[in-house]
Amino acid sequence: MSTKPAPGFDRGSTPALSFLFAGFGGQGILFAGKIVAYAGLLEDRELSWLPSYGPEMRGGTASCSVTLADTPIGSPLVTEPDSLIAMNRPSLEKFEATVKPGGRLFYDSSLIDIAPTRTDIATYAVPATGLATEQDLKGLANVIMLGKLWHETRFCAADTLDAALEKAIPPRKAQLLEPNKRALALGKGL
Amino acid sequence: MTETLRRPEKVLMKGNEALAEAALRAGCRCFFGYPITPQTEVAAYMAKRMPKVGGVYLQAESEIAAINMIYGASAAGARVLTSSSSPGISLKSEGISYLAGADLPAVIINVQRGGPGLGGIQPSQADYWQATRAMGHGDFQVIVFAPSTVQEMCDLVRDAFEVSDKYRVPTMILADGLLGQMMEPIVLPEALDEDDLPEKPWALTGTGGVRAPHVANSLCLVAEDLERINRARFARYEDIKRDEARAExxxxxxxxxxxxxxxxxxxxxxxxxxxxxxxxxxxxxxxxxxxxxxxxxxxxxxxxxxxxxxxxxxxxxxxxxxxxxxxxxxxxxxxxxxxxxxxxxxxxxxxxxxxxxxxxxxxxxxx
Amino acid sequence: MNPSTTSRVIFQRPRGLTDAPFSYCPGCTHGIVHRLVAESLDELGLTDTTIGVVPVGCSVTAYNFFNCDMAQAAHGRAPAVATGIKRVHPHATVFSYQGDGDLAAIGTAETVHAAARGERITVIFINNAIYGMTGGQMAPTSLPEQITQTSPYGRDPQTAGYPLRVTEMLSTLDGVALAQRVSVDTPRNIRAAKRAIKRAFEYQRDDRGYTLTEVLSTCPTNWGLNPTEAIAWLQENLAPYYPPGVYRDIVADGFQNVAEAAAAKRERLGETK
Incomplete structure (x- = not known):
């Protein structure tokens, strides 16, 4: 397992990236963010991962702020994300306006029946939940979204992403690695 | 300083977990606590790890009981830790005053949330006055560390145990929900051995029939004596002010x-x-x-x-x-x-x- | 050897007590109970490995009297302090010595939960149905109609509630190895109290579970009686309301420790489903 950036990957030129993952509790919002965080760890970058916490974790809305940078991170709270990953309609409605101009918005179009209205950002409709159901990857819409996010932003080297996924899955849940890998590959190919 | 050959490995940890792991590595083998958001991960981490290292983890019936278990365990000579969040710290304040009055060391973590009253559960720094001015009744201070990163959550716990034992003054880590919940990469310190811990010749261990009894006590009914004891403690505070104040x-x-x-x-x-x-x-x-x-x-x-x-x-x-x-x-x-x-x-x-x-x-x- | 010229010590201050004179009021039974605790520890050879915890109340300064390591606890928190000590030194003998206000009012939660956990501690509970140190206020164990400074017309259960029978209450808990009530009103009862207290320390030594010994005691000063009248008041009023006796003894029930007793109870309850 390589933890080094791929040859030719120039980390120094990568600006700080901020991500906001948002959705229902139980959609794996925090887990998706954790994979990005581990990617930062493996590439020895500065990073922060901050979940929303409290009652909203139980069935309500969940969100997770992740920042990757090469200098120490000030506020870990992502209020203007470079990339928003919205997994349900309330999240899209709540956070669309916060995306940095020129940023990206990924949304699960299987669950969200409205379209984004911003024109100054790139938007990606990803039918992640539908694909997950079709491909026998139930519960892995989050990882499919993450694959798409990586494909568009290249927030880390390709093999770092694979290694980060492995690190984010605890050994006692090793049987989940294979479907997670498939989900990631599926998202990357979209 | 010697140059290390290999760069120390970084791990990704939540602030609350870093606090707990750092305490274990500082030789703490006694944790008494009570669940409260947003610090519960400290207790959960200790519940998982303490049995594996032969330590004591006990979920008390209240924060009040927990701080008094700390009082007993500290008097018995152990490095002790308790952790809570704002409303729970208010409940602990009685016990913290007794720790101060009995000159017992202890590390108390406050992962602050918004108040007053039940308040909210989101990050806050509104317990500053409590921590620095009114951590209980009577003439006393606690040493208060304020970490700003997950790495500091880890490093300052070690320092807190050291100064708490050195001066026999209860010491607080004043964190908040943001620091407790966030993850950052950190380098963990080497774990201390039991031999690395300071001697506590004053501890309650049983006399063994070879020495006079030790007493852990904050009661002093003669006003002149109590003033003398308080003056002596404040003289120690002067040393602390001179040697331990830190800013970046x-x-x-x-x-x-x-x-x-x-x-x-x-x-x-x-x-x-x-x-x-x-x-x-x-x-x-x-x-x-x-x-x-x-x-x-x-x-x-x-x-x-x-x-x-x-x-x-x-x-x-x-x-x-x-x-x-x-x-x-x-x-x-x-x-x-x-x-x-x-x-x-x-x-x-x-x-x-x-x-x-x-x-x-x-x-x-x-x- | 001529026996008539040889003197032999047959009674002396126990080694478990210091030389400090007791500070208690004339006729108060604290002194007797202190002595019974010290004698029990001495006879069991435990004094040098004992750590005691004293409460807030008249026995707040009892660390001056017991000749072993001692901790003074906040009001009601002695079982929690004792828990902390015992968890650090599991092989030490740890006891708390508490009055009715301390144990059964402000410290009820600590009392119940230390018992429920089966902490290996020996709790000595002085029940004299009044707050002594603060000058005679109503206690959780004050009797109905009892006149105190804060129940000047007599304790009215309609407004002040009913007294707590602590030993009975704790005897229902699985962590309790021994729950007993004794009285120190007569020489015979004092000897019985001594046997009970000693047994409690033996149970701790043998790692059986939590033990509670409630001691019906007098407070002549705050009851407004002379010592003889106080003993009579105890016999006529306290003892009938709080009958002495053994309320739980897992050894008598055939078990080695509270874990065995609790497992058997679970099984029994399971059968009745």
Whole structure:
């Protein structure tokens, strides 16, 4: 397992990236963010991962702020994300306006029946939940979204992403690695 | 210092987990606590790890019971830890006063949330007054560390145990929900062996029939004696003030506007200071790492030093508490302004920058 | 050897007590109970490995009297302090010595939960139905109609509630190895109290579970009686309301420790489903 950036990957030129993952509790919002965080760890970058916490974790809305940078991170709270990953309609409605101009918005179009209205950002409709159901990857819409996010932003080297996924899955849940890998590959190919 | 051949491995940890792991590595084998958001991960981590290292984890029936178990275990000579969040700390304050009165060391973690009362569960710094002024009834202080990163959550726990044992003064880690819940990469310190821990010749161990009984006690019914004991303790506080006060200065050397902030808030201010510098404003950050002892000397240094500082701004996640200490130190020599968010709201770098810009303008020549 | 010229010590201060004179009021039974605790520890050879915890109340300064390591606890918190000590030194003998206000009012939660956990501690509970140190206020164990400074017309259960029978209450808990009530009103009862207290320490030594010994005691000063009248008042009023006896004894029930007793109870309850 390589933890080094791929040859030719120039980390120094990568600006700080901020991500906001948002959705229902139980959609794996925090887990998706954790994979990005581990990617930062493996590439020895500065990073922060901050979940929303409290009652909203139980069935309500969940969100997770992740920042990757090469200098120490000030506020870990992502209020203007470079990339928003919205997994349900309330999240899209709540956070669309916060995306940095020129940023990206990924949304699960299987669950969200409205379209984004911003024109100054790139938007990606990803039918992640539908694909997950079709491909026998139930519960892995989050990882499919993450694959798409990586494909568009290249927030880390390709093999770092694979290694980060492995690190984010605890050994006692090793049987989940294979479907997670498939989900990631599926998202990357979209 | 010797150059290490291999770079130490970084791990990704939540602040709350880092606190707990650091305590284990500092030789703490006794944890008594009670669940409360947003610090519960400390207890959960200890519940998982303590049995594996032969330590004591006990979920008490209340914060009151937990702090009194700490009192007993500390009197018995162990390195002890308890952890809670704001409302729970209020319940512990009785026991903290007794620890102080009996000269017993202990480390108490407060992962603050918004108050008063049940308040909220989002990050706050509104227990500053409680931690530095009123951690219980009577004449006493606790040493208060204010970490600002997950790495510091780890490092300051070790320091807290050291100074607490050295001076026999209860010591608090004053964190907040943001630091407790966030993950950052950290390097964990080497674990201490039992032999590395300080001797506690005063501990309650049983006399073994070879010495006079030891007593852990805060009662003293003769006023003259109690005054003498309190004076002796305050003499020790003078040593602590002289030797243990700590602050970090960031871009303060030529700063005309110095922002004072601690803990999670200082992270936000650091970003704002960088942005201000980019906008041509000579701003700096002074971050108290110890809240008691108060690092007033660092402010004095700025006032007496080159004399470039013209104004202070204190930023807090409260209605304004630490600003009192800044004003006491500055003592009217320069203006001291305040900006804060309350109720669990973390200020954004943009908001702080706005304050800095406004003061730079109204301050006239600051920019 | 001529026996008539040889003197032999047949009674002396126990080694488990210091030389400090007791500070208690004339006729108060604290002194007797202190002595019974010290004698029990001495006879079991435990004094040098014992750590005691004293409460807030008249026995707040009892660390001056017991000749072993001692901790003074906040009001009501002695079982929690004792828990902390015992968890650090599991092989030490740890006891708490508490009055009715301390144990059964402000410290009820600590009392119940230390018992429920089966902490290996020995709790000595002085029940004299009044707050002594603060000058005679109503206690959680004050009797109905009892006149105190804060129940000047007599304790009215309609407004002040009913007294707590602590030993009975704790005897229902699985963590309790021994729950017993004794009285120190007569020489015979004092000897019985001694046997009971000693048994409690033996149970701790043998790692059986939590033990509670409630001691019906007098407070002549705050009852407004002379010592003889106080003993009579105890016999006529306290003892009938709080009958002495053994309320739970897992060894008598055939078990080695509270874990065995609790497992058997679970099984029994399971059968009745």
């Amino acid at each position: 200065q960031y871009r303060c050397d030529d700063a005309e506007l110095v922002v004072v902030a601690f803990g999670a808030c200082a992270r936000v201010v650091k970003s704002a200071v960088d942005a201000a510098r980019e906008a041509g404003i000579a701003a700096g950050l002074l971050r108290p790492v110890t809240l008691w002892p108060w690092p007033g000397a660092a402010i004095e240094g700025l006032l007496d030093g080159g004399g470039v500082v013209r104004r202070f701004l204190t930023v807090e996640m409260s209605m304004g508490q630490m600003v009192d200490d800044v004003r006491l130190t500055v003592n009217g020599r320069l203006p001291v302004d305040f900006f804060g968010r309350s109720g669990g709201i973390v200020p954004t770098p943009a908001e702080v920058l706005e304050q800095i810009e406004e003061l730079a303008v109204t301050g006239g020549d600051a920019a």
